[in-house]
Amino acid sequence: MADEQNKPDRENQSVLDDIGALAKGLKTTLGEYFSPQVTTEYPEEKSPRSERYRGRHYLRRYDNGLERCIGCELCAAACPVGCILVIAAENSDENRVSPGERYAKTYEINMLRCIFCGYCEEACPVQAIVLGPEYELSDTSREKFIYTKEKLLEPLPPDVQARLDSRPHPDPLPPAGEGKT
Ligand code: SF4
Numbered sequence: 001m002a003d004e005q006n007k008p009d010r011e012n013q014s015v016l017d018d019i020g021a022l023a024k025g026l027k028t029t030l031g032e033y034f035s036p037q038v039t040t041e042y043p044e045e046k047s048p049r050s051e052r053y054r055g056r057h058y059l060r061r062y063d064n065g066l067e068r069c070i071g072c073e074l075c076a077a078a079c080p081v082g083c084i085l086v087i088a089a090e091n092s093d094e095n096r097v098s099p100g101e102r103y104a105k106t107y108e109i110n111m112l113r114c115i116f117c118g119y120c121e122e123a124c125p126v127q128a129i130v131l132g133p134e135y136e137l138s139d140t141s142r143e144k145f146i147y148t149k150e151k152l153l154e155p156l157p158p159d160v161q162a163r164l165d166s167r168p169h170p171d172p173l174p175p176a177g178e179g180k181t
């Protein structure tokens with residue numbers, strides 16, 4: 001009997017709770033509606049990358065055109081997923097490719113396996129391999145994700161060059177007369 005008497009009170013309370021929840025939801029909706037728009041119109045607009053962002057790799061050259069890579073394979077040894085292939089060959093007076101005794105005859109990175117950890121860049125003694133800011137790396141076949149030396153030697157984007165130039169310690173110099181950083 002007492003339950004029957006309290007029923008209208010409980011119903012009234014339930015309606016008030018629903019109205020409160022509705023008001024709270026509307027407040028959130030209206031608050032978002034009138035707040036500044038933060039959607040980035042990708043791909044026309046791109047959100048800025050961190051200065052230390054690690055994306056697509058590049059192989060660097062010295063200013064005189066010689067390749068920095070000396071084929072030492074330290075980057076391949078440091079790579080935790082084994083996605084770098086380096087096959088070195090000897091430089092000669094007739095065919096000098098890098099300042100060292102050897103150069104990378106073959107240099108490939110399987111970008112499908114790469115986890116963009118940056119260990120290869122850290123391991124390189126001559127700062128030949130660097131990771132740039134590009135993250136749009138989609139393609140149409142698995143073969144195109146094997147980045148060859150020719151592709152990796154494409155010119156550095158200006159922001160990558162600026163990042164390298166701003167390092168507190170200058171790059172190591174090649175042997176005298178063979179190039180400069
Ligand atoms: S970024 Fe990491 S995973 Fe990718 S090639 Fe370099 S060492 Fe290997």
Ligand code: SF4
Nearest residue numbers: 069070072073075124
């Ligand atoms: S990129 Fe650097 S670490 Fe890798 S083989 Fe060339 S010189 Fe050695």
